[in-house]
Amino acid sequence: MASEVARPENAPQHCPGTESEEAGKASACAGCPNQQICSTAPKGPDPGIALVKDRLEAVQYKILILSGKGGVGKSTVTGLLSRALAKSDSEKNVAVLDIDICGPSQPRVMGVVDEQVHQSGSGWSPVYVDDNLSVMSIGFLLGSPDDAIIWRGPKKNGMIKQFLSEVDWGKLDYLLIDTPPGTSDEHLSAVTYLSQANLTGAVIVTTPQEVALLDVRKEIDFCRKTKINILGVVENMSEFICPCCQKSSQIFKANTGGAEKMCQDLNVPFLGSLPLDPKVAKSCDNANDCFEEISDSPVLTALENIVKNLTAKCNEK
Structure with missing residues (x-):
């Protein structure tokens, strides 16, 4: 898998991969803008893989949070899951790693947008949200939240390598890795660097409508091709909860049965559904911490069930 996932940005379809002895020399390399770089670069396994393995040895469960399409609430679900896991047991240590390089949302979602990252001899120190909940994101490294990250694939991949190998998490029970939508450079880099780190699996977030489920099927295929264990699918925004009367209604109609039916068809675990509560979104x-601010929201009740199912899947691993 290494030669496949180490393909450079804009590589031709039959790219041999940067670790191959044929890198930059194969017929498929002709015309590739990275041909010269690949032909002269050192070959062999990326030493970063071993660094990531050593750094994450004290992390029990390492979970990728994926989505096929943007706008399904993946980052919000990641934040809610991390808070729910941390609050379910104060003895458990939980962390979130935001590798959505161009759209880092976790500093805002976790309520630590004005914090800064500190570096010591043991690496970068994550920002603590609670005593047992921490987060790391490129958002902490920007001069302003409005600053755009305009990077090509190799630079983004290098940043992900740094996050995975240089953050001093300490001993963790859960590390949730928030990824950008799709199946692109960031995902391939994460899979490569975690290939020897005993990745627990992936949680896939979707909404009920078919246009989102179409892309989630691709995400499931990506996981199977890269041998990522699928812990389950979370259906977000399954229904709308009116903030005035508390009645529910469907905004995204599940014309084909929604995520649960798709999971049955594809033999994938279904972790549960989350309603859309405007109070939680606000x-x-x-x-703010919605667990403290609006503890009676049906979203939090649904989260309890999802966390229960997720922890059971992790324990099976």
Whole structure:
């Protein structure tokens, strides 16, 4: 798999991969803008893989949070899951790693947008949200939240390598890795660097409508091709909860049965559904802890069930 996932940005379809002895020399390399770089670069396994393995040895469960399409609430679900896991047992240590390089959302979602990262001899120190909940994101390294990250694939991949190998998490029970939508450079880099780190698996977030499920099927195929264990699918925004009367209604109609039916068809675990509660959305936008602010929300009740199912899947691993 290494030669496949180490393909450079804009590589031709039959790219031999940067670790191959044929890198930059094969017929498929003709015309590739990276041909000269690949032909002269050192070959062999990326030493970063071993560094990541050593750094994450004290992390029990390492979970990728994926989505096929943007806008399904993946980052919000990641933040809610991390808070729910941390609050379910104060003895458990939970962390979130935000590798959505161009759209880092976790500093805002977790309510630590004004914090800064500190570096010591043991590496970068994550930002603590609670005593047992921490987060790391490139958002902490920007001069302003409005600064754009305009990087090509190799630079983004280098940043992901740094996050995985240089953050001093300490001993963790859960590390949730928030990824960008799709199946692109960031995902391939994460899979490569975690290939020897005993990755627990992936949670895939979707919404009920078919246009989102189409892309989630591709995400499931990506996991199977890269041999990532699928812990389950979370259906977000399954219904809308009116903030006035508390009645529910469907905004994204599940014309084909929604995520649960798709999971049955593809033999994938279904972890549960989360309703859309405007009060929770507002709480996250305002960088507040919705567990303290609106503890009676049906979203939090649904989260309890999802966390129960997720922890059971992790324990099976």
